[in-house]
Amino acid sequence: QVQLVESGGGLVQAGGSLRLSCAASGRTLRSYAVGWFRQAPGKEREFVATISWSGGNTRYTDSVKGRFTISRDNAGNTVNLQMNSLNPDDTSVYYCAASSVPGIPNRSQYYAYWGQGTQVTVSS
16 A cells, blocks of 8 residues: 655745645555646546656646656655646646556556645636
8 A cells, every 4th residue: 555645735826836745655656657636626637747667757748848847756755746837727636646557657547546635726
């Protein structure tokens, strides 16, 4: 079992930045791809970014490319999501998730372990 806890959410003005962290316990994240997803009120959960177990491969949804950066520290058992140039459309609950599927999956069905989420609110 892998327990995931997100942190770093909050309220920020448009154009600002936040850094989300996903910390794991119970088992090392070293053998898992880790992804970030988000869900806004009344909308389906959507893929944001993912990183391979080695950190060598990443994938982003188009709307965050060039603004968000995913990284991992396997020694520290954490995965981070640096979010810059935030806009109100980024307002959501952000979830991290771990997948044992090879590669960098972008579908939530491939992720077996999920955190509880952290709220990100961007004001205009």
